[in-house]
Amino acid sequence: MGTTQLETVPEPKYWHLKTVLSEALDSEFAVGEILPNERELAARFGVARATLRQALEQLELEGRLQRRRGVGTTVAPPRVGVAVGTEQQTWPGVNGDDWQLVDCALAVPPAAVADALATGRDEEVHIVRRTRMSHGHAVAAELLHVPQASVPELSGIDAPSGPARARAVLRELQRLELEGQDRAVELGSARADDAKALDRLPGAPVLLVTTRFFAEGRTAALSVATYRADTCRLTFGGGVEIHHGPETQAS
Amino acid sequence: MGTTQLETVPEPKYWHLKTVLSEALDSEFAVGEILPNERELAARFGVARATLRQALEQLELEGRLQRRRGVGTTVAPPRVGVAVGTEQQTWPGVNGDDWQLVDCALAVPPAAVADALATGRDEEVHIVRRTRMSHGHAVAAELLHVPQASVPELSGIDAPSGPARARAVLRELQRLELEGQDRAVELGSARADDAKALDRLPGAPVLLVTTRFFAEGRTAALSVATYRADTCRLTFGGGVEIHHGPETQAS
DNA sequence: TAGTGGTCTAGACCACATA
DNA sequence: ATGTGGTCTAGACCACTAA
Numbered sequence: 001m002g003t004t005q006l007e008t009v010p011e012p013k014y015w016h017l018k019t020v021l022s023e024a025l026d027s028e029f030a031v032g033e034i035l036p037n038e039r040e041l042a043a044r045f046g047v048a049r050a051t052l053r054q055a056l057e058q059l060e061l062e063g064r065l066q067r068r069r070g071v072g073t074t075v076a077p078p079r080v081g082v083a084v085g086t087e088q089q090t091w092p093g094v095n096g097d098d099w100q101l102v103d104c105a106l107a108v109p110p111a112a113v114a115d116a117l118a119t120g121r122d123e124e125v126h127i128v129r130r131t132r133m134s135h136g137h138a139v140a141a142e143l144l145h146v147p148q149a150s151v152p153e154l155s156g157i158d159a160p161s162g163p164a165r166a167r168a169v170l171r172e173l174q175r176l177e178l179e180g181q182d183r184a185v186e187l188g189s190a191r192a193d194d195a196k197a198l199d200r201l202p203g204a205p206v207l208l209v210t211t212r213f214f215a216e217g218r219t220a221a222l223s224v225a226t227y228r229a230d231t232c233r234l235t236f237g238g239g240v241e242i243h244h245g246p247e248t249q250a251s
Numbered sequence: 252m253g254t255t256q257l258e259t260v261p262e263p264k265y266w267h268l269k270t271v272l273s274e275a276l277d278s279e280f281a282v283g284e285i286l287p288n289e290r291e292l293a294a295r296f297g298v299a300r301a302t303l304r305q306a307l308e309q310l311e312l313e314g315r316l317q318r319r320r321g322v323g324t325t326v327a328p329p330r331v332g333v334a335v336g337t338e339q340q341t342w343p344g345v346n347g348d349d350w351q352l353v354d355c356a357l358a359v360p361p362a363a364v365a366d367a368l369a370t371g372r373d374e375e376v377h378i379v380r381r382t383r384m385s386h387g388h389a390v391a392a393e394l395l396h397v398p399q400a401s402v403p404e405l406s407g408i409d410a411p412s413g414p415a416r417a418r419a420v421l422r423e424l425q426r427l428e429l430e431g432q433d434r435a436v437e438l439g440s441a442r443a444d445d446a447k448a449l450d451r452l453p454g455a456p457v458l459l460v461t462t463r464f465f466a467e468g469r470t471a472a473l474s475v476a477t478y479r480a481d482t483c484r485l486t487f488g489g490g491v492e493i494h495h496g497p498e499t500q501a502s
Numbered sequence: 503t504a505g506t507g508g509t510c511t512a513g514a515c516c517a518c519a520t521a
Numbered sequence: 522a523t524g525t526g527g528t529c530t531a532g533a534c535c536a537c538t539a540a
Binding site: 015018058061062063079081085180181182183184185186187188189202203205207229230232233234235236237 | 266269309312313314330332336431432433434435436437438439440453454456458480481483484485486487488
């Protein structure tokens with residue numbers, strides 16, 4: 001009697017912590033506000049720092065928090081909706097999309113990419129790197145793989161690398177008639193270079209969007225885009241904004 | 252000279268470990284094979300168990316490993332492609348989709364859902380629970396929120412809850428003319444009940460697919476589907492299989 | 503009952519940002 | 522120089538599975 005928790009399942013501490021913190025974020029903190037540091041939070045809740053960190057990790061995974069080394073932990077703004085799929089299918093780089101060309105190189109792609117393109121595993125392809133900006137921040141980094149067979153007219157007169165070369169590859173690609181495309185989304189962790197481009201640590205959770213472009217009866221190009229999973233919500237069709245949680249209340 | 256690593260950035264141990272393990276998985280292990288236990292692996296690599304676990308965690312996140320308490324760590328099969336978006340838009344539950352009705356209840360949804368449906372925050376809606384099966388495993392759990400206004404003809408004669416009630420709600424919903432729909436995908440962590448349905452621990456990483464169904468000029472229903480992020484690759488359009496990495500070599 | 507992964511602790515040191 | 526989050530250790534105990 002009185003011991004009302006006799007038959008309760010022992011809920012992990014970090015899980016309970018996460019719930020408590022989550023509610024505190026809703027009610028007591030504003031977006032951008034900085035939280036007490038991990039050592040103090042851990043002390044305040046009477047747990048080891050590692051346990052506290054386990055809770056923070058999950059909240060960051062859910063896009064509620066943002067942690068930066070040397071700075072602190074802040075309350076994250078609601079995720080931004082990023083339009084990924086639209087009704088009409090187009091080649092990358094046509095008129096007004098919010099991708100910025102970075103550079104272009106000729107290199108042997110990973111085996112998985114070579115298989116998808118049906119090129120030989122030792123065959124070099126054009127790899128165009130692009131970055132997607134949204135609200136002033138980089139939200140995605142992309143590698144667009146274009147087999148040399150897809151852009152046969154690519155002149156040797158163009159710059160051998162850099163943004164100019166990238167532009168040339170895209171221009172040639174757009175001459176083909178796009179017959180279709182499909183996409184896949186999966187969870188991954190950021191490679192070192194992508195992490196740097198996205199201002200995250202290597203291994204940060206990302207959403208991998210793989211797009212195959214079909215032309216001339218084959219896969220004419222393959223894009224692998226790496227989106228920040230903490231700050232992005234990928235939208236398909238319509239692209240209308242979805243309101244979210246209690247954050248809806250202002251700012 | 253000879254000290255070739257003077258200016259190398261100190262790569263974290265768990266990151267290097269992950270790379271080594273990843274390569275070992277490709278070359279020395281078959282899908283389903285069980286790895287040595289964590290204590291032995293840690294000893295073998297000369298690191299603390301926590302560090303080893305950090306590497307395993309990432310590999311699990313990437314769908315390379317599967318860990319089960321009391322059993323061990325096994326090599327995961329390649330992710331299964333799950334078709335999420337198709338060209339033609341349809342109501343949930345029409346003819347042959349691979350969702351199984353679980354039950355149905357009348358309850359007040361979370362504020363975020365109420366806002367999206369433009370119902371009052373205290374207004375009860377029908378909540379249909381469904382489970383999606385693929386290859387004999389549950390890959391997703393869904394809550395389909397249907398405002399009472401969307402199914403006004405729902406007879407009180409039908410069962411008050413359970414699969415029969417769920418069927419009735421979907422049947423009434425399908426009478427409306429579907430005017431459009433849109434989707435969003437984001438990263439989340441599994442709620443306790445979803446985790447149980449998906450045979451995962453609470454907090455496991457999941458892909459949240461939010462679908463809005465439009466009819467009669469408003470949002471007539473809203474679905475929130477929770478997909479296992481470790482085993483699923485969500486496909487949009489076409490639904491064709493994408494070949495993957497070295498796993499492509501058989502089964 | 504034995505062995506597995508999951509949780510938790512109390513430290514330590516490091517890399518990074520800022521003042 | 523200080524303070525932050527990131528990495529790492531060497532333990533301990535618990536929850537779960539399967540023999």
